[in-house]
Amino acid sequence: MEALWxxxxxxxxxAAILLVIGMPVAYWLAYSNWRGKFLLESLVALPLVLxxxxxxxxxxxxxxxxxPLGKLWIALFGHGLAFTFSGLILASxxxxxxxxxxxxxxxxxxxxxxxLDASAVLGAGSSRTFCRVILPLSLPGVxxxxxxxxxxxxxxxxxxxxxxxxxxxVTRTVSIDIYDRVQSLEYGEANRMALVLLAISFSVLCVVxxxxxxxxxxxxxx
Amino acid sequence: xxxxxxxxxxxxxxxxxxxxxxxxSFILDVSIEASPGITILFGPSGAGKSTxxxxxxxxxxxxxxxxxxxxxxxxxxxxxIDVPAPKRRTAYVxxxxxLFPHLSAEENVSYGLMDLREEERQERAEAILRAFRxxxxxxxxxxxxxxxxxxxxxxxxxLVTEPGVLLLDEPLTGLDAELKAxxxxxxxxxxxAKGIPILYVTHSREEVDALGERVIALDNGRVVSxxxxxxxxxxxRRKKLAQAAGFxxxxxxxxxxxxxxxxxxxxxxxxxACEIEVPLGYAAAGNRVQVAVRAGDILxxxxxxxGLSARxxxxxxxxxxxxxxxxxxxxxxxxxxxxxHVTPGAVRALELTAGRRVWLVLKTHxxxxxx
Numbered sequence: 001m002e003a004l005w006x007x008x009x010x011x012x013x014x015a016a017i018l019l020v021i022g023m024p025v026a027y028w029l030a031y032s033n034w035r036g037k038f039l040l041e042s043l044v045a046l047p048l049v050l051x052x053x054x055x056x057x058x059x060x061x062x063x064x065x066x067x068p069l070g071k072l073w074i075a076l077f078g079h080g081l082a083f084t085f086s087g088l089i090l091a092s093x094x095x096x097x098x099x100x101x102x103x104x105x106x107x108x109x110x111x112x113x114x115x116l117d118a119s120a121v122l123g124a125g126s127s128r129t130f131c132r133v134i135l136p137l138s139l140p141g142v143x144x145x146x147x148x149x150x151x152x153x154x155x156x157x158x159x160x161x162x163x164x165x166x167x168x169x170v171t172r173t174v175s176i177d178i179y180d181r182v183q184s185l186e187y188g189e190a191n192r193m194a195l196v197l198l199a200i201s202f203s204v205l206c207v208v209x210x211x212x213x214x215x216x217x218x219x220x221x222x
Numbered sequence: 223x224x225x226x227x228x229x230x231x232x233x234x235x236x237x238x239x240x241x242x243x244x245x246x247s248f249i250l251d252v253s254i255e256a257s258p259g260i261t262i263l264f265g266p267s268g269a270g271k272s273t274x275x276x277x278x279x280x281x282x283x284x285x286x287x288x289x290x291x292x293x294x295x296x297x298x299x300x301x302x303i304d305v306p307a308p309k310r311r312t313a314y315v316x317x318x319x320x321l322f323p324h325l326s327a328e329e330n331v332s333y334g335l336m337d338l339r340e341e342e343r344q345e346r347a348e349a350i351l352r353a354f355r356x357x358x359x360x361x362x363x364x365x366x367x368x369x370x371x372x373x374x375x376x377x378x379x380x381l382v383t384e385p386g387v388l389l390l391d392e393p394l395t396g397l398d399a400e401l402k403a404x405x406x407x408x409x410x411x412x413x414x415a416k417g418i419p420i421l422y423v424t425h426s427r428e429e430v431d432a433l434g435e436r437v438i439a440l441d442n443g444r445v446v447s448x449x450x451x452x453x454x455x456x457x458x459r460r461k462k463l464a465q466a467a468g469f470x471x472x473x474x475x476x477x478x479x480x481x482x483x484x485x486x487x488x489x490x491x492x493x494x495a496c497e498i499e500v501p502l503g504y505a506a507a508g509n510r511v512q513v514a515v516r517a518g519d520i521l522x523x524x525x526x527x528x529g530l531s532a533r534x535x536x537x538x539x540x541x542x543x544x545x546x547x548x549x550x551x552x553x554x555x556x557x558x559x560x561x562x563h564v565t566p567g568a569v570r571a572l573e574l575t576a577g578r579r580v581w582l583v584l585k586t587h588x589x590x591x592x593x
Contacts, residue, residue, distance in 0.1 A: 117281050118320040120307040122334035122383060132333070136324045 002169055003177035004196060010085070010173060011153040014092045018100035018149045019142070021093075026104030027130065045098050052095065056162025059091040063163065083165045088173075091163040092153045100149040107141020108134055140211045147211075151204040155197065232256040232387050232419040236277050236287040250274060250284075250443040256387075256419040260410075262430055263423045264454070265440035265463060271423040272317075274440070275389045278421070279314045280307035291386045291419075313380035314389040319372055321364040327351065327375045328360040334383040350378040354408055370401045377405070381412060388413075388420040394429065403432060427468045439463055464592045470517035470561040472592065475500075477509045486533075486586055489513065494557030498534040500589040514590045517563040521583035522552065524572050534584035536560075540576050543569060550574075554582060 029041060047055055062069040063081040069090070073081040081087040111134050119129040135142070157175040164171030166180065174193055181190040235253040250270040254261075263271045276282035278289055278296070286299040291312070296305045321330050332347040351357040354374040359367055367375065373393055380388065394402045413420065424430060430437060430451050437454040439447045441463050447454045464472055475489035478497065486499045489511060498513075505511055521527075527535060538556030545551075550569050552562045560582055564574070574580070 112318070112320065114316050114318050114320040115322060117276075117279075117307075118314070118316065118322070119333070120281065121279050121310075121312060121314045122379070123308045123336065124333070125308055128336070133322060 003172050003174045004193065006169065006172065007154050007174040010088060010092060011150045013089050014096055014153040015100075015146045015150040017089070017093050018096060019146055022097070022100035022104055022145060022149075026101050026108055027134075029101065029105045030108035044101050047095050048098050052156065052158025053162055055095055056091060056159040059087075059094060059159065059163050063087050063090070082163065083167060083171060085164075085170055088160060088164040088171050091159050092156060095156055095159045096149040096152045099152045100145040103141045103144040103148060104138070107138035107144075110141075111137045143211045144208050147204050147208050151201055155201065230258055230292050230417065230419070232278070232289075232291045232421070234274070234278055234287070234289045236274060236284045236289065238273060238277060238282065238284045238287075240273075248443055250277075252440065252443070252445050254438055254445060254448075256421055257436075258417040258419055259413065260420045260422050260433055260435045262433055262435060262437045262451070263421055263440060264430055264437050264467075265425065265446075267425060268442075269440040270443040271425075271440055272391055275314065275391055275421060275423060278387065279312045279389055280305060280310045281314075294386065311383070311386040312389060313383060313385035313387070315373075315376045315380050315391065315393040317391045317393070317395065319364075319376040319393075321372060321376055321379070323364050326361050326363055327356065327367065330364070330375060331379045331382055333379065346382055350382045351375075353412060354378045354405075370397050370405070373397065374405060374408075377409065384416075386418060388418055390420065390422045392423055392425070395426075399428065399432070402429065406433060464514040464590065468516065469514040469590070469592075470563075471513075471515040471520075473513050473515070473558055475511050475513050477505045477507050477511060479507050480505070491558045496536055496557045498536070498584060498589065499586045500591060501587060503591040505591075512592045514592045515560075515584065515588055517551070517561045519585070519588035520560060520562045522554070522562050522564055522568070522572070522574075523581045523583060524574075524578070526581050527583055530583060532583045532585045534582075534586065534589075536582045536584070538580060538582060540574060540578050540580055542576055543574060554580060556582060 025040075025044065029037065029044070060082055061067050063073070064070045065074065065080055065082075070081050073079070073086075081090065115133055115137070116129055119133050124132065155175060156173075157179070160171065160173050160176055164173070164176075166172050166176055172180075174197055178190050178193050178197070181187075181193070233253075233255045236250060238250045240248045240250075248268075248270070250273050252270070252274060254274075263274065265271055273282055277284050277287075280296065283304065284297065284299065287297065288295070288299070289297040291310075294305075294311070295301075295303050296310050296312075297303060322333065325333065328344075328347050328351065331351060332343045335343045335346060338346070348357060348360070351360060354377055356371050356374045356378065359371060359375070364372055364375075377393065394405060397405070409420075422433065435451075437449065437451045438445055439454050446463060473491050475491050475498075478488040478490055480487045480502060482502065485502050487502050487505065488497055489500055490497050491513070500513055503511065521532070526537065536556040538554045538560070541553040541555050541559070543550055543552050545566060548566065550564050550566055552564055552574065554560045554562055562582065568574070
């Protein structure tokens with residue numbers, strides 16, 4: 001159960017961080033007219049196609065004592081980043097990035113441009129327009145982004161294994177734990193954990209699809 | 223920019239190029255002036271009306287030009303001035319209205335009053351909702367409000383900020399004439415005290431007649447004429463404008479000869495033998511011209527008429543009669559097809575039927591040359 005709790009904690013951190021850094025990135029992707037925008041779009045989508053081991057490998061190298069991130073971390077906090085919970089969060093943020101950014105971009109783009117024009121003409125600057133118009137109208141996208149990045153982090157395996165290793169209570173997440181138990185032929189335990197994960201994943205997807213059908217929204221359907 | 227002197231006259235000189243493949247590139251190149259009160263921007267769709275409004279509001283950036291509202295310079299490419307949209311004090315009612323769907327009518331209206339104290343904000347929102355007779359809908363969201371009332375709320379929202387200029391992009395489309403007139407009356411009443419220039423975009427001839435003020439006609443990115451509605455729309459000089467202004471017959475013709483002393487010229491319609499007299503225009507014998515004639519300006523007779531001042535009498539046959547509302551649309555074949563409007567009473571009295579021989583009578587000055 002310790003592993004499940006750890007996974008939940010990791011997923012919650014990652015979802016929260018991704019909402020904060022995903023919003024400005026998604027905003028830029030949705031509204032920029034820069035011709036080279038596809039470069040950032042491709043970069044954001046990269047974790048979707050990259051094998052987790054590749055991402056994990058580079059993350060590990062960067063976080064190692066001789067990597068740039070590792071050096072920075074040691075200078076700031078006096079200890080390394082690899083095989084720590086913080087390191088795990090960092091790698092997971094990278095890995096789940098598209099799952100947060102893409103729903104946000106889609107919902108920002110879905111907001112009628114004329115509403116943004118109306119807001120500007122009424123004297124609102126871009127930050128007020130974002131808070132009062134774009135964000136409330138993108139609420140389903142925000143919920144989807146949070147839920148998907150939470151669920152995706154919960155189920156990750158390769159990246160965790162590469163960056164976190166398998167330290168009980170620190171980096172041994174539920175998917176690693178299941179793998180361990182199968183390796184040591186504890187099928188009953190593995191099944192129990194797997195079922196819990198299955199149930200969580202299913203309910204999370206139910207939330208996402210329910211929201212996207214606009215089963216509930218704070219305003220009446222069009 | 224909030225100036226000390228109230229904005230009273232809007233002048234805009236705008237040049238904006240929209241690049242696109244082939245026919246989709248378009249150049250807006252206009253110079254307009256609007257004094258306090260309603261100035262109508264009239265023209266077919268694609269004439270550049272919305273781009274013009276967007277430029278004044280600061281939502282589109284002209285390639286070059288100068289836009290001044292009263293004493294406030296909003297845009298001046300030569301001096302590098304481009305006041306951002308939120309600071310221009312222009313109010314804009316979009317064709318789609320763009321009411322915020324997640325906010326109530328009152329929240330929509332007070333959206334532009336963010337700098338005021340809560341009580342004052344509420345007071346002003348309530349006052350303007352009352353002025354536009356929608357105070358009962360304060361708590362409703364746009365989805366729960368009917369078309370005409372939404373238009374009133376959109377107007378209230380844009381005017382509550384005490385703008386220096388009001389831009390209206392076909393704000394009353396889809397409303398019946400009575401409702402339109404009522405809303406325009408409320409708008410006029412509001413502006414009687416404020417005296418700001420209002421640019422009112424429409425492509426409906428009916429609306430121009432109802433508003434009855436200064437008209438600027440745009441076509442293909444240019445101002446083609448400006449003045450009183452009668453002068454601008456009853457003598458359209460361009461084909462698309464003529465179509466928009468309700469000229470049902472636009473015929474191509476060849477100039478036969480000019481009669482300078484009479485102020486007329488004879489033209490042959492299409493490839494037919496049908497010749498008519500039209501007002502003298504800048505043309506030479508052999509030139510191709512377009513002649514626009516309103517369907518309502520053509521007389522229809524069942525016998526060859528005599529003793530008329532009208533110079534153009536053509537005989538032909540009715541191809542079809544189609545009643546639309548209180549008008550019957552007759553299509554008459556005089557080698558070229560004319561559309562003629564008659565009343566249902568005339569159809570009965572003259573026993574008009576398809577196939578019947580008729581004569582069309584056309585005054586010279588009902589024929590307009592268009593480009």
